[in-house]
Amino acid sequence: MTTAPISTNPSTLLLTDANFSQLFNQYHRYLFSFALKLSKRKEDAEDLLQETMMRAFRNKSKFQVGTNFKAWSSTIMRNTFINGYRKKKRRNMYQEPIDSHAYSLEIDPSYNQGIESLQMEDLQTVLDAIGESYSVPFLLFYNGYQYDEIAERMNIPIGTVKSRIFFARRKMRENIEKLYAVSEGLAAVA
DSSP states (O other), X not given: OOOOOOOOOXXXXXXXXXXXXXXXXXXXXHHHHHHHHXXXXXXXXXXXXXXXXXXXXXXXXXXXXXXXXXXXXXXXXXXXXXHHHHHHHHHTSOOSOGGGGGGGGSOOTTOOOHHHHHHHHHHHHHHHHHOXXXXXXXXXXXXXXXXXXXXXXXXXXXXXXXXXHHHHHHHHHHHHHHHHTOOHHHHHHO
């Protein structure tokens, strides 16, 4: 089906449904690429393109025939994307004042430190297993000392400090993997 070109006669400056479809089809690839650039996902780009087409169609009476349809529809798409982004952002925020959540900040008297104590015991076992020459520099670094401060305190070169901390991490990771029989989760962290 072919449609007649858009008339520039002032008496017929309205965009017809057929002309709208023709223009939208003409710029479909560009608009989809633009939607993909904005949303980064194919499914979201398709949704954004559809939403843009619906908004543009509803507001086709505002389009001035003879002006740039590509720019007009791109502006609608950009604004639709921004509005959707803002809506998602607002949806993820708390709407209530912080005072109404103050009860959640109080410490639960039934809190049991048993699990935490067991984990600390396991960590101490792992630290003991790697040896003092590795655990001491590691603990000093963990407690906020700089490499040069550790080297001065232990009276060893700074390169040795760095390598011992590196190997301490590696040995601890291996021992924790053996202790808890896990490997995949810690490999991603390292």
